[in-house]
Each structure stands twice: as C-alpha cells, then as structure tokens.
Amino acid sequence: MTATLERLPLLVRDWITGFFPEPVRWLVSGLLAIVAILAVFGLYFAYLTLAERKFLGRFQNRPGPNRTGPFGLLQPFADAVKALTKEDIVPQAADKLLHFLAPCLVVAFGLISFAVIPFGRYLIPVDLDAAVLYFFAAGVSSELALFMAGWASHNKYSMISAMRALAQLISYELPLLLAVVPVIMLSGTLSTSKIVVAQGGWTFGIIPHWNVLTPWGFAGFFIFMIAAVAETNRSPFDLPEAESELIAGHLTEYSGFKYALFFMAEYFGMSALCGLGVTLFLGGWQAPIDILQVVPSYVWFMVKLSCVIFCLMWVRATLLRLRIDQLTRLAWKFLVPLGLINLGNAAFWHLSADWSGPLQIVRWAISAAVIVIPFVLIGRTLSSGLAPRTYRYAT
Amino acid sequence: MTTLQLCLVISSLLFCIGLVGALSRSHTILVLLGIELMLNAANMNFIAFWRFGASPTAATGVLFAIFSIAVAAAEAAVGLALVIAVYRHQKSVRLEEANRLKG
C-alpha cells in the first residue's frame, strides 16, 4: 500500500506514456513532467497568494479575503480573471521588445529552477550530476529579467529599482553559495537527490539526520534563508519594489497579465529557493520520524516546503524593510564572514566524523562554540551604538 | 568536415566577431565585451578538443576551461573597474578621448 502510494505518480506517468509508441515516450514523459510542475505549482502559487493574504491578515488582526467563495477560496481565480481582463499598457517611450520579454523571461527562469528539486523519492524531473550548480545558474538569470523590466519601462523609479535588484543580487549571491558549500562538502556531491539520500536515517527512530540538526547546518540554514529572502526580493528585503519609495519599482509600468506574471515569478522563485533549502537542510522528502514513513515522500516535501514558506510570511508580517546600505552591510559584514566561519566549522565536523562516546559531546561543543562566538561578537560590533534605544513618546 | 572541425569553425567565427567588435567600436565597454567573446571562443576550443580529441579521459580541456572562466570573471571585474576609473577622470568612455598619460 505504502509502496503503491509512493510510486503513484510514476504509475500515472507510465499509464499515460503507454498510449504512445516507443520512440516518442521519452518526449511524452518529459512533457508530462513539465505539465505536472506547471499544474501543481501553478495551483500552489494560486493558493499561496491566498494563504499569504489570509495569514498576513491574521498576523495583523484581521480576517483577510473571505468574500469570493467559501473562506475566500475562489479569490485566486477572481484575481486571475481580473488580471487577464485588465488593459495592458505599454508606455510610449518604453523599450517595447524588452518590456515584453522581461515578464516572460522572469517566469521562465523561475520555472526552470524546479527541474532539479527532488519532490519525492522517485520524483525528480532531471537528476543532474551538477544539480546545485544548475539551480544557481538558473536562479541568477531571473535577476537579469528584473533589470530588463526596470530598464525597459523608461521610468526613473523602475531604473533605480533595477540598479537595486542588481546590487542586491550581487551582495546576496555570495552568502547563499557560502551557506550551500558546507552541505556539498559534507555530502560529497552536487546532486540534489544524493544530498537528500545522505540525510536519511534516524537516531533511536525519532531524531532525523537532517543537516539542520547539526551546528553548522543550523547556522547554514539561517544564512541560507536570510539570503534566500533577499534573493527573492521579499520583505524585509523587498527594496527593488519598495512601494513607499519607488511606487512599485520595476512593476510600476506593468499592468494586467504582465504584472500577474511578475507576481507569479516571485512566488515560483520563492517556492524553488525554499524547496532547495528544504532539500539541502531539512532532509528533502525524508520523513521526520521513522514510523511516519507510511506517508508518501512527496507529501513530506510539500509539508516542509509549506512550513518554510509560512515562516517567510511570518517574517514578512513582522519585520520592516531595510535601507539599501543596511542591506548590503548585512550581507558583507555579517553573512559573508559567518558563512566563511561556518565553512571551517563544517570542515571540522567532517574531520571529526569518527569521534564517538564522550568525544561526541566535545565535538558538538566545539562546533557550536565556533559558530556562536563569532555570531555574538560580530553582532555586538554591528549593533554597537544602536541599542538600547530610548524613545521619548513611545513606550 | 568532421564534427570537431565544425566546432572549431564556429569558435573561429566567434573569435573573429569578437575581434571585429573590439577593433571597430570605440566605446570601452564594448571593446571589453569583444575581448570577452574572444575568450569564450578560446574556451569553446578547449571543450571541443576534450570532447572529440584523441584522449578524452584526460579532462585537461575541461579543467582548463574552468580556470579560464574563473580568470575571465576576474578580468571582467578589473576591466570594468578601470572603465569606471577612466570615466571619472575623463568624463567619457570613448577610447579616443582617453589619450593622456597624466591623470
């Protein structure tokens, strides 16, 4: 039963490809993978927007959208209809071709990252040997599309937004990669499916061997998530579309379906990057407890992904937008040094892999100290002269 | 014409496009981009010889390409920093106007 459920997507695929002659089966199965990703993540995107609005509402003591259908469940479709029927305005002075290309490219680049994420035990669209590298290669391209959007709009706010997008990308690419390198080092492979397999197994059947449950993995996960929020231009790092300063940044001159495409790309990018975070640090499709393996692996992946995205929404509801200099300072003075130290930490963890017994405790203590002490020291330097603040009117 | 020769012809043509660009344009950034194209053409040759050459197991071509790409990144960074420095002095990025040795 469990095995059948686990293989269910494969069985469905085989059943469908069975209708086609042998020579084109590979093509059909490839197209099926694309269609499945588009359908699943298209729907996931639709309900993510609704969930984000509902949850943000709850975080701010209001109910959120609840008018369209029961509990507002039809809201995404209403939004889609609205976006499709709105007039598509192209500014007269705009660079027409780039203005049109930018939303298409941004969605395309957002989607191709999904190709290497293992959604389940047997569910990986393309099992590349250099999958992590592929992911980042696809990821950096999307920022190029944002630049094109900003440039093509012929609008000063959009231009500033494009510059900010580039600066932010360059700043946060480094901590993102530095957070990923320890994982690759410890698992000895760039293939995402093998990284997930390397995180399999449980101590006493309840403690999973996920990377996040080690000192270096914990630090790496946090650096990764901070950089991921910045890479996907989400609050509190949503400087390229800071609405209080730049109207809507690169989205200012977009309307109708093109705007919806940008919106879609943002959520695709977020899902893909969070999916990579889940894969690298949270054990991918592995079940948290041994006996819970009866639940199919792809369910576990989506549950973990949703939890991580919920945390991003929580952060969005809580924190204020940073200033651009604070943003780059956070990257270069805090995340990059910590990432480098964490790299050394992971190297120590790798070298001390055969320590056992009481030495295991020493190993944990050293590893934790190596990451906590620099964190406290760098944090103190960064926040010196800033805290505690006194407010004259607020309490 | 073998596949290897086709690869080499393509890379030679790419090299020449880069060369023509670097020679004919006077905008510094475009000249730099032309040089980048020439570098890419050279990289293509490494990969082509690795793939179709006599001893593909050696992997020297791939390694060379990797190093070359890494160095190209450094080259681009320094080159564009130079462009910005020149622009700050001359208020122009045209190569003809950057003709003084004294800042």
Place this chain on the structure above:
Amino acid sequence: MLGSGIIKGLAVTAKNFVGSFHDPERLPTVEYPEKRLTLPEAYRSFPFLVFDGENAIDGLRCVACKMCENECPPQCIYIIPERDEKGRPVKKPKVFDIDLSVCMGCQICVEVCPFDSIKMDQVFEVAATNRFEGLIAHREMLAKSNTYYHQIRPTEAAEVDTRLAEEKRLAEEKAKAAAAAKAAAAAKAAAAPKPVATTAPASATAPAAAPASPAKPAVAAPSPSPSSSSSAAAPMAAAPKPPATTP
C-alpha cells in the same frame, strides 16, 4: 544579542496570529455589509432637515433664514425661500440643496441654526453613479422626521424637544401676556397713550416670534435661555438675535 529584537517581534505577531483564531479581542474586524457596528451617538456624516408631524415638506422646521447658507465654509448649501402668490416670502424653503460631494461635515450649519431644523445625519453610504446629480441632496431627500432624529441620537433629540417645548410655552405665555397687555392697553387707551413700555423684557424675542405665528405659531423662537448652554448640541445658546429677514 543580535536578533533578540527580531525574536521579540516574531513573538508579538505569533500571538496575533494564534489569538485571532480564538480571542475576539484579537480580531476586531466586523464583516461590514452583513454585520454593522452601532454607531456612537456623536457620529456624524452629512446634514439633514428635521420635520415635525406627518408631512415632510409642510412640517419642516426650516424657515429659509439662510444662516446656514451664509455660514457654510465650503458653501455647499443652496436655499431659495418659498414665496406666496403675491411674491412675499413665506417662511419655508422652496429649494434646499446640499452638495454632498462638497460638504465636509463640519457641523457649522447645525451650530448656527436658530430653529433646530438642520441636524447631522449618520448615513455614510451615499455612493452615487453620477458625480453631479447623484450627490446633490434635494429638500425631499434631506427632510427626515423628528422620530428618525430621536432614533439616531436620543439624548440630543430629547434635549432639543424639551427646549422647543419650553420655548413654545414661553412664547404662548408671552403671547398671552402680550394679549393681556394689549387688552390692558386698550382698556387704558383713553387714559395713557404709551402701552408698549410695560413689555420691555420680552421685546428681544418679539420681532421673530410675532411674524412666525401665522405659519407655525409654536415652533420658532430663539431663546437666550442659559440652561441649555452646557450642551454642545444646543447651538443657539449663545446665538444672537436672528437678522430680520422678514418685514
């Protein structure tokens, strides 16, 4: 330590999130068109005209004195007094328009009205499809009964009613006194030719009260009674004598 503030902030929002599912205090939003909050009595939107009795137009307290029109800061009130067939003004508005798109809800018209005839409404759903005609409220639209006034602000309306009753009583008494004085004067006519001097204290109200009697004998009389000056909703407490708009 760095990040402690962020954790505190996250805790605050988490409390909001969890609390909004079970604690009504944490979810104060009301589903507006279906559920409505009871508006506080002092809530005000736009002015309306109070009428007494059954007929909306005949019962209007307004005498078209144009004080509100003169005082209105954005000048959104437009009044034409009614005239009888001889062309003499009657104490009724023929046209009383308020441009709701201009009105800023300052309540100054209510403050200056000597007859308690214009009051602030609590209706806030005044959307219209047309910017010009749709948002100009005519006399028929503005006229609302005293009962309605009692419904929306009971305290204030009761106060106004008491005051008006008091004024009516005073006016009747005064009319009686005047009649008595007239009778006395008529009786004394032969002996003393100066009858008016005895009614000196009431002379302040006389010009308004006397001409009002044919149309609405009981209602209109500005009263300088000091008892109502404590109430914010009693605008005429310090109001001066109305200008003589009638001959």
Place this chain on the structure above:
Amino acid sequence: MNLILVLIGGLMLTAAAVAMSLRNIIHSALLLIGSWLGVSFFYLWAGAEFVAFAQVLVYVGAVSMVVLFAVLLTRRDRQDVVVAPETRTRAISALLVGGSVAGLLVSAVLGTPLATGPAETPTLTVKDLGTLLAGPQAAGLLIAGVILTVALLGAVVLAATDSGKEDAS
C-alpha cells in the same frame, strides 16, 4: 547531432554579430548575454555539464551584472547608452582584419588533419573533476583563487572614490 550544433552555433554567432553592431549598449550587452548562453548550450551539448553551468553562473550571473552596472554608472543621461556610429574607415578596416583572420583560421582548421578520438561522450562526473582539482591540479586552483582575490581587491581599489581628492578637484 551536427544539426543541433549548427543551430546552437548559428544562434550564438548571430547574437554576437548583432550585439557588436548595435548602437544601444544595453541591447548589445543583453544580446551578448544571449550569445554567452549559446556558448553554455554548446558546452552542454558537448557533455561538459559542469562547465556549462559555471559559464552561466559566471557570465550571465556575474559578468553581465558588472557590465550593466558599468554601463549605468558611466552615463549622464538616458541617451548616453546610444553611442555615436563609428567612422567608416575604422569599420571597414576592422572588418577587413576580422575577415582575413577568419579566413586564415577557417582554412587552417579545414586544412589540418585532426586526430579524433572515440565518438561516444566521455563521462566526467563532478566528483572526478573535484578529485582532479583538489589533487593534481591543486596548484592551479590555488593560483586561480589568489588571482580572483587580488582582482577583487584591485577592482575595489580602482573603482573606489577617493573622497578627499574629489573634494579638491
């Protein structure tokens, strides 16, 4: 097999040629990014997966960003990105030089009997590459690392504004 190669090569060469002849620098840069992507497709076609992704990461991700930044920083207004056309003599002489070099290279390539190895794609996993880089080629890796660090510092020093000097001028 060769059809795909010709397709990739044609796209790549067209993009590069058009990019080099356009007057708008932003368009040139974006088209060149397309050309670099074509090069990475060539690597992918040749079976050098790792190099292809590294090419995209470095060229599309980093070099293009730096180029676009440089273009935006070295202009005074929006029209500055459209450069004046070059002189005719310059263009013609460049074309002549380029054409002769192309003729020379192509005839040399076609005229040389090249030793070709086995036809099947050589397998080279990332792990093999890693062991090679960390073992026999470690010196090269270290030198590349040093060059990158020096280049980073040098670029920062070159592009950094000397605030005192700026005030004096």
